[in-house]
Amino acid sequence: MNILEKITQNKAAFSKSERKVADVILANPQTAIHSSIATLAKMSDVSEPTVNRFCRRLDTKGFPDFKLHLAQSLANGTPYVNRHVDENDGPDEYTTKIFESTMASLEVARQSIDVQAVNRVVDLLTQAQKISFFGLGASASVAHDALNKFFRFNVPVVYFEDILMQRMSCMNCTAGDVVVLISHTGRTKSLVEIANIARSNDATVVGITSAGSPLSQECNYVLSLEVPEDTDMYMPMASRIAQLTLIDVLATGFTLRRGNKFRENLKRVKDTLRGSRYDKRNEI
Amino acid sequence: MNILEKITQNKAAFSKSERKVADVILANPQTAIHSSIATLAKMSDVSEPTVNRFCRRLDTKGFPDFKLHLAQSLANGTPYVNRHVDENDGPDEYTTKIFESTMASLEVARQSIDVQAVNRVVDLLTQAQKISFFGLGASASVAHDALNKFFRFNVPVVYFEDILMQRMSCMNCTAGDVVVLISHTGRTKSLVEIANIARSNDATVVGITSAGSPLSQECNYVLSLEVPEDTDMYMPMASRIAQLTLIDVLATGFTLRRGNKFRENLKRVKDTLRGSRYDKRNEI
DNA sequence: ACACTAAATGTAGTAAAATTACAACTTGCG
């Protein structure tokens, strides 16, 4: 896709003169997009048709089209790419890498989301009698966060870290209850069991997990997130951020579905916090 | 910077014919970059010089230069911009908006991070005798997540949701202990008090909070995150994701500082989970 | 080593595209 990479790759297949053109462009692509074919030919010390042929070889329609592609490649000095942290990275490098990898993962996750499924789950949640959020390990904090969002909605929300509590809670489920289970891998045994228990008690089970996993097969609805492999730090990172963002999406969908008046209510909830905080005006 | 936005903004200042051109381009920018000035003039039902004048009005050198700019704007599928969710947004729209806003916020946050401070805090954490993570409300789940990361490092980690437990924990601090306090606003009274308690007991206090806030003034080290105003859903969203990513950065810095052998250790920690999971090979 | 072929490169002419200069037309205001 990226034309600069393409040039580098195909460089071996180019002829001598074409390689001269490639070198000049790679050395200074910014100049290249602002040059005419004549200028570029002179810079590369080749004839104009050679430049043109060079463009065609890269599957562009001609020089102007090539410039367009080049401009696009230069536009965002390669957007956010998943880059692995290296042993020798300094703080500057690993900070940047982690942020950018996270953004890249979010982008991938976004594209993989099934909007229809989101819509159905939002529907489900708005009609739920009781909503439970369960996760274990890293996903526990995601469930925790979901609790924090949804308890504002004036629906009974349940969250436990303890698997026994989770089990018991699911035992007591009835029709109309929604259980949201969060697990990146979808292979955590006890969560799969919980899904089963909840379903046998007529609850609707929503899984935020990877498609095709054992957990996903026990769920009524699955919201799967395609997240590139986590950075090799042996810790879930990007997956968890994507899950949280999905929670945000669900929460937002929920509030939108409930309409305007409901949102004023949320503002009131937020305003009750005021007493626990230092007034903003006290600062300078 | 982005030329499409620029067109939208300046649209009022355009003349009638120029607006026609603007409309055609905005309606179908992809076509526009592949058209000649003549084609575009015909599509907009104006003369060629009008198109040229339109380009100049946008501070480009002429039509080809304009196309270059346009191509660049289109390249990054419009980078991530903070867009507010609208009452009438469908699931598709709000999902996209939330993901993109989150990414945009991460980008802003990344740029605002003081890498030197991160490095110092990583130093501090690697030398800590005990690390505590406290937050309230939405930040509680961030602290929760931090616990999940750092407990793998074989350092005593503490996390409480309960303010009384938090207080008591800080009372028992000694020199060498590090207390990390998380709060987006930095105005939560009890957290500020806790910071104070921890410091009087010789602990080092790190604040993940906004610069200049009451909390930040009570901390030995502040990691501030500049996050654009949260989407107007009256819930912390982007701020929390940025905090989590910062936690990831700290955790990564920690493991890098500790070296190779330590990372193998992490792998072992991860592998102990295997027993609690369904084997990957059981799937199809 | 030479000749022949195929590929590569350049030259010159042509077509297309963009720009300029200027003329005709609106629009607003005294």
Next chain:
DNA sequence: CGCAAGTTGTAATTTTACTACATTTAGTGT
């Protein structure tokens, strides 16, 4: 109503890109 400022279009000019063909270069077999 008429004049001035601003807009738009026409036609000529210039620049740019492309094509066809000629020349060169490199490679292969005898």
